[in-house]
Amino acid sequence: MLAAKGVRFPIDIILVCIRWYAAYPLSYRQLEEMMQERGVFVDHSSINRWAIRFLPLLEKVLRKHKRPVGGSWRMDETYIKVNGVWKYLYRAVDKEGKTVDFLLTARRDKAAALRFFDKAMKASSVPERVTMDKSGANKAAMDEINGRGETLIIVRQVKYLNNIVEQDHRAIKRVTRPMLNFKSFRAARNVLAGIELMHMIRKGQLMLQGCSELSFADQFYALAGKIRLV
Structure with missing residues (x-):
């Protein structure tokens, strides 16, 4: 069971926000508006903190389940x-x-x-x-x-x-363009790990049992199920 210590939002909300942010050309403020339209009131700064905290953890786990590349x-x-x-x-x-x-x-x-x-x-x-x-x-x-x-x-x-x-x-670059400049090297490194993670999933590089039959989004959630976000 996934858990995220120190945050007051359910983990499924966190995962939706960081997946959308790393997968599509969106800003944090746009995501804040999109979540509000769905009845979830989360500040854009919280989404920023989630992305920086959790995306590199997910990318690290993908490396354990990544298909081999050519020579x-x-x-x-x-x-x-x-x-x-x-x-x-x-x-x-x-x-x-x-x-x-x-x-x-x-x-x-x-x-x-x-x-x-x-x-x-x-x-x-x-x-x-x-x-x-x-x-x-x-x-x-x-x-x-x-x-x-x-x-x-x-x-x-x-x-x-x-x-x-x-x-x-x-x-x-298509995804980073709307992000309007990373504020720190750490933030850039961590968010880019998430963007690369999403790009690899899209290219079919995630190797989990049955993942070839899952949608792009469901592959991400299946990967998230492999770790404990603490």
């Missing part, structure tokens, strides 16, 4: 504004468009790229090849990884081959 990755980074300053969201998909991993960073350099690749490879094993743009920092990170003496990864720096990940960025 050919397309990697790129996109821009996310945090408190008026551009930050960098590193992302990778496989050749079928399935999400490999993502990481929000303050800088766009070799160290950031290396953190992203290490995180992705820890979760999804070492790929056979990685396709990226002409970024010298990303190439330097891959050179260091290949220099560790482990399995050699083929690196391709061909921009047009990266169209699939650039197109995939659009699904994330």
